[in-house]
Amino acid sequence: MARRGGRGWYGRVLAAAVGVTAVAAATSVWSAQAGPVESRSGRVEAAARPFRPHARGPAGVPVSVAIAHASDHGARGVDITVDDGPDPVWTPRVLKVLREYGVKATFCMVGTQAQAHPDLVRAVVAAGHRLCDHTVSHDTTMDTKSESYQARQILDAERMITKASGGVRPQYYRAPGGAFTPYSRELAASHGMRPLGWNVDTKDFERPGTDVLVATVKQEISNGPTVLFHDGGGDRSQTVRALREILPWLKRQGYSFGFPVR
Secondary structure, three states, X not given: OOOXXXXXXXXXXXXXXXXXXXOOOOOOOOOOOOOOEEOOOOOEEOOOOOOOOEEEOHHHOEXXXXXXXXXXXXXXXXXXXXXXXXXXXXXXXXXXXXXXXXXXXXXXXXXXXXXXXHHHHHHHHHOOOEEEEOOOOOOOOHHHOOHHHHHHHHHHHHHHHHHHHOOOOOOEEOOHHHOOOHHHHHHHHHOOOEEEOOOEEOOHHHOOOHHHHHHHHHHXXXXXXEEEEEOOOOOOHHHHHHHHHHHHHHHHOOOEEOOEOO
């Protein structure tokens, strides 16, 4: 999700994550340091390191460490991404709308939410959608924390989501609030998860009204294909209503729906 002004929801999720056991931190080590790098998510990555275009994922398959923004459906593709769930109220409603319009999406799940609602994680997978690691506790200050902390947040969430799904692993990693670092990107890629950004931030977590959400997508879809919505973190009724308008409108404009590039 995009960085928020309020901290109440994050605080509640962070509290829920207390007691989560750490997994081993990644062993990737770089030597030289470079200057800061600004990513297309709008965040400046601190302590940038020498550029490595790929990391070796599971079975030695290379995965790009670059933040993905493009669609696998090309120039007229749109990637719907849905963050912060799964949520027992809103995820089923979002899934219903997606099913009605024949759209597949990428669900960026918070580890504690996936652990609490494995049935919803399995429902997302069964419907043909993809999974994305959105950390254990949705800490939007990830980029200011130690590498060991980043590793715990990313790898524990990967484990929780994979277990909840019945063995289906996340294919992407989205840093909360776009708080990527070179270390977190390479760590995610080394576990087969492409770092995932966005082009259109609906800011639906602010609940500006359905009409505003629809207008935002219409005005900003020319910025790129990856659109950010939420199914967790609060009342998402505006998001559900907006999707009902946006999805058919995008189809009428000649767009097709795909997944972020891998």
